[in-house]
Amino acid sequence: MSQRQVLQVFEQYQRARTQFVQTVAELAARPQNIETLQNAGVMSLLRPLLLDVVPTIQQTAALALGRLANYNDDLAEAVVKGDILPQLVYSLAEQNRFYKKAAAFVLRAVGKHSPQLAQAIVDCGALDTLVICLEDFDPGVKEAASWALGYIARHNSELSQAVVDAGAVPLLVLCILEPEIALKRIAASALSDISKHSPELAQTVVDAGAIAHLAQMILNPDAKLKRQVLSALSQIAKHSVDLAEMVVEAEIFPVVLTCLKDSDEYVKKNAATLIREIAKHTPELSQLIVNAGGIAAVIDCIGNCKGNVRLPGIMMLGYVAAHSENLAMAVIISKGVPQLSICLSEEQEDHIKAAAAWALGQIGRHTPEHARAVAVINVLPVLLSLYMETESSEDLQVKTKKALKNILQKCTYLPALEPLLHDAPPNILKYVIGQFSKVLPHDSKARRLFVTSGGLKKVQEIKAEPGSLLQEYINTINNCYPEEIVRYYSPGYSEALLERVENYQPVL
Amino acid sequence: MVTACTRVGRGGAGSMAAWVRLRAGLPTLLQECFHSNRLVGEYRKTEHAAAVKIQSWFRGCRVRAYIRYLNKMMIVIQKWWRGYRGRKHFRKMLKTAYFIMKMNFYNEMAVRIQKRWRGYYIRKYIHNYYTLKKYLEAVSLNNEIVRKELEEFAEMKEKEKEKKDLERKEKKKDHQARKMHYLLSTEQIPGVFNSPFRASPDSMELRLQKAKPLSHKHQQIKENLTQETSDFPSCTSSWTFPTVQPLPPIARQKPQGPFRDTAEVLLQRYKPLEPTLRVATSINSLEKAREEMKREEWRNRIHDNEFLPFSSCQKNQKYDPLINSSSKYGQITYGIKHFREEHHEKWVANKDFETVLPPIDLFDRHGKTYSRAGQIV
Numbered sequence: 001m002s003q004r005q006v007l008q009v010f011e012q013y014q015r016a017r018t019q020f021v022q023t024v025a026e027l028a029a030r031p032q033n034i035e036t037l038q039n040a041g042v043m044s045l046l047r048p049l050l051l052d053v054v055p056t057i058q059q060t061a062a063l064a065l066g067r068l069a070n071y072n073d074d075l076a077e078a079v080v081k082g083d084i085l086p087q088l089v090y091s092l093a094e095q096n097r098f099y100k101k102a103a104a105f106v107l108r109a110v111g112k113h114s115p116q117l118a119q120a121i122v123d124c125g126a127l128d129t130l131v132i133c134l135e136d137f138d139p140g141v142k143e144a145a146s147w148a149l150g151y152i153a154r155h156n157s158e159l160s161q162a163v164v165d166a167g168a169v170p171l172l173v174l175c176i177l178e179p180e181i182a183l184k185r186i187a188a189s190a191l192s193d194i195s196k197h198s199p200e201l202a203q204t205v206v207d208a209g210a211i212a213h214l215a216q217m218i219l220n221p222d223a224k225l226k227r228q229v230l231s232a233l234s235q236i237a238k239h240s241v242d243l244a245e246m247v248v249e250a251e252i253f254p255v256v257l258t259c260l261k262d263s264d265e266y267v268k269k270n271a272a273t274l275i276r277e278i279a280k281h282t283p284e285l286s287q288l289i290v291n292a293g294g295i296a297a298v299i300d301c302i303g304n305c306k307g308n309v310r311l312p313g314i315m316m317l318g319y320v321a322a323h324s325e326n327l328a329m330a331v332i333i334s335k336g337v338p339q340l341s342i343c344l345s346e347e348q349e350d351h352i353k354a355a356a357a358w359a360l361g362q363i364g365r366h367t368p369e370h371a372r373a374v375a376v377i378n379v380l381p382v383l384l385s386l387y388m389e390t391e392s393s394e395d396l397q398v399k400t401k402k403a404l405k406n407i408l409q410k411c412t413y414l415p416a417l418e419p420l421l422h423d424a425p426p427n428i429l430k431y432v433i434g435q436f437s438k439v440l441p442h443d444s445k446a447r448r449l450f451v452t453s454g455g456l457k458k459v460q461e462i463k464a465e466p467g468s469l470l471q472e473y474i475n476t477i478n479n480c481y482p483e484e485i486v487r488y489y490s491p492g493y494s495e496a497l498l499e500r501v502e503n504y505q506p507v508l
Numbered sequence: 509m510v511t512a513c514t515r516v517g518r519g520g521a522g523s524m525a526a527w528v529r530l531r532a533g534l535p536t537l538l539q540e541c542f543h544s545n546r547l548v549g550e551y552r553k554t555e556h557a558a559a560v561k562i563q564s565w566f567r568g569c570r571v572r573a574y575i576r577y578l579n580k581m582m583i584v585i586q587k588w589w590r591g592y593r594g595r596k597h598f599r600k601m602l603k604t605a606y607f608i609m610k611m612n613f614y615n616e617m618a619v620r621i622q623k624r625w626r627g628y629y630i631r632k633y634i635h636n637y638y639t640l641k642k643y644l645e646a647v648s649l650n651n652e653i654v655r656k657e658l659e660e661f662a663e664m665k666e667k668e669k670e671k672k673d674l675e676r677k678e679k680k681k682d683h684q685a686r687k688m689h690y691l692l693s694t695e696q697i698p699g700v701f702n703s704p705f706r707a708s709p710d711s712m713e714l715r716l717q718k719a720k721p722l723s724h725k726h727q728q729i730k731e732n733l734t735q736e737t738s739d740f741p742s743c744t745s746s747w748t749f750p751t752v753q754p755l756p757p758i759a760r761q762k763p764q765g766p767f768r769d770t771a772e773v774l775l776q777r778y779k780p781l782e783p784t785l786r787v788a789t790s791i792n793s794l795e796k797a798r799e800e801m802k803r804e805e806w807r808n809r810i811h812d813n814e815f816l817p818f819s820s821c822q823k824n825q826k827y828d829p830l831i832n833s834s835s836k837y838g839q840i841t842y843g844i845k846h847f848r849e850e851h852h853e854k855w856v857a858n859k860d861f862e863t864v865l866p867p868i869d870l871f872d873r874h875g876k877t878y879s880r881a882g883q884i885v
Contacts, residue, residue, distance in 0.1 A: 254654070257654060257658060258658065258661050260658070261658045261659075261661055261662040261665070262665075263665065263666075263669070290647060291647070291650070292654075293650045293651050293653065293654030293655075295647075295651065296650075296651030296652075296654050296655050297654055297655070297658055300655060300658065326640060326643075329640075329644060330644060330647050333644050333647065333648050334647070334648065334651050
């Protein structure tokens, strides 16, 4: 045959290969096709195409592999078992930027499913090549490499340590400074995943000078970038007081408060998380946040959001109030308590209710003034009903009980305690009665009110073991009143009176 | 028996009689002897007992008397000793009671001092009610400010977003109008947007009138700002070198001849003036400064009547002139009218010195009296 015919055969073959690989790549983009593709044995067919002569086929094959591995972890394991990774790593070092992007995509897709798969990627030496890719000129290559590194580092601290040991952190910090927004986002997310595991890793990230750059990027208008940046800062700040202080020194306040008013829900959530991680360490940091007006901003943010987005804000109020009574008073005057009670009643999820109950308990436990501020808004019956409900989770019950206990031990505002008298179970009742027994001996108006509202009657009906604390409290209360009144309200008094009427002999 | 014998001894003549008498008494003699011995023996015991009794009683009395005497002496000694001991103990008790009294007093005084100090210290440093109140008021004020500013910020953002949305919509509509420019109405055929049954043409019609037709060659590249980074990297823009400063123009041919560098010459020619301090200050600066000072003092004064007395107790005091300047004939004029000796006959001219800003020697010494614009750089 002539030379042309021979060459035509090869051209046909190449065209067929190209078409096959491009179609597979397109099909793999849709999840419904992937099962069929897997059953048809696409993995074994794509493997040799990775080593193809034509670069385009290589790249498209890698892209198709990446999309397949992205879909679920069985396919990713198949990629690992099929010994494709070493080949990918080897060619990552050598090929052009399109191939690098596709190969990094495959590594990312494999590494995101589980720690074992990520460990497999680390074991075949991919980290060094990925770090080399981070130094490439093309921002797309950098983005793919940092995305892969981020997903690997996400799983646990050993993998994070491996990524840090490969020298990725300074390059990631340089990536953050690049002008492309997508690259910034991914680099920030990778830094956040690295620093979240342990204080040492966070310190490594801080030593590379990340905090200043991250703090500058809070002002960027892009919402997704802000999400990642705030998440990174909060992962750094959560480990220790020193790290939190370093984050604060980067002058994030009061700029962070503007993020609490962003239109994106997750930006608000991450900003509230950052403030919470800073506030929880020491009273001084909480004081700083209060002085910057952070409490008002967080309370407004809680008011505007619904659901899980509120949770970090609620916890932040709890942490601030837990440090000292002055800070708790600052929370109270910033109108935090009505907002927390709204959260308690509105929210459906138990963990958010538990957090709101805990926060209220921290606010109200310091002095009678604080307890009064919490009791005035009628949140105690709500807490009690949550405690008594059988559907509440155990965590919610424990937290509401603790909150009730803490508030009741300091509460001297009797009108709020009255409804509790009628509904509470015995272990809560003893605190309520205890408070009454402390207040009533000194206040005559309160005594009168106690009688007229039916409280004395209720107290007489309580059965308590003699010698127990509850009995002592009841005795103290009974001693505040003249004997006739106590006898009048004791149960069975009307029967006793009627019996006396029956046995009475009239004097004629 | 003895008596019997004596009787016998005296009366020799009567000795036989005596002996008979004695013999007659012989049987009783034995009994008498026996009895007297026995009696003696019997009585001996009782007499002995009696004698013992008497003697013992007497000895006893003596000893008792002695003991009584001793007792009395003992009592005296012990009385004195106990008195001494008791007084010593009393003195000790007194001392301790005094000490306790003093300590109680000191304790009470210390309690008073500590009470005041603790109250002061806690009220000032630990739990200062008034600063706490002020602080909380400041916090709530700050909160209000922050809330307001955040609201303004949110509103601003909202407005910006709306503006952006509006702009985008306008751009889109304009782009559509450019694409569908052929739908413009003509004289013969009213266009789609210009129905004859309408009172006025649609806004799209007006846009169509303004639009320039799109040419096929210059396709606009859409901006991919909001692309999802879900699947594949989105930085698809081609790579560029980092931007640097524009390079300087390539140097032209140097002009032939002994010319200096153009840039240098221009630098020198257009060098700005650098006057020295002396040249830069105006000649009236001293007067201006004085006037400025006067103006400032006039500004800061409450009223212009200088030297008004500030208290009425000195209203009626007479002025005591200085001793130094008063003489028999009234005040001397030195210190009031003139301060220095002046010899008018020695003066050369009638005019006084002209007040000029004195030169600063330091600058003159270094030859920098004038600026160097015009000198060779």
